[in-house]
Ligand SMILES: [Zn+2]
């Protein structure tokens with residue numbers, strides 16, 4: 702068992718995957734390929750080679766990278782398992798609904814995706830509304846509010862993210878009168 706900040710991360714024998722515990726309650730899930738396979742199976746979906754490729758691609762992305770469907774398609778084109786754009790769109794939607802991926806709107810009308818990770822990697826975004834430059838930051842209090850709010854209403858928390866829309870320092874400089 703690893704203690705990460707105030708959260709406990711451990712494996713439950715009766716549950717699939719890695720769960721977050723907050724005050725003894727399971728609040729969120731992080732997926733491994735085998736956990737994803739079991740979860741998909743339970744919901745009547747199959748773990749296809751494409752889904753596994755998408756999951757591992759996101760798991761291996763460097764910190765701070767967010768991919769659009771087109772970015773992912775382009776990345777996979779060069780590898781051994783290219784996947785068509787429509788299959789990518791479908792699977793990104795499915796995996797976001799399951800809480801495996803996060804769907805982010807970092808710039809207007811531009812959906813980007815990243816893996817939904819538990820603490821201590823869970824993060825929020827500070828976004829420049831002019832140039833879309835995005836800074837990731839961590840804040841467990843936001844997550845705790847999310848977990849408590851969901852729990853109070855009997856909802857199962859999949860993700861909790863704060864998006865702060867702002868103007869970055871260089872864009873502030875460029876709009877100042879000269
Ligand atoms: Zn991010």
Ligand SMILES: [Zn+2]
Pocket residue numbers: 829830831832833834868869870871872873
């Ligand atoms: Zn900016």
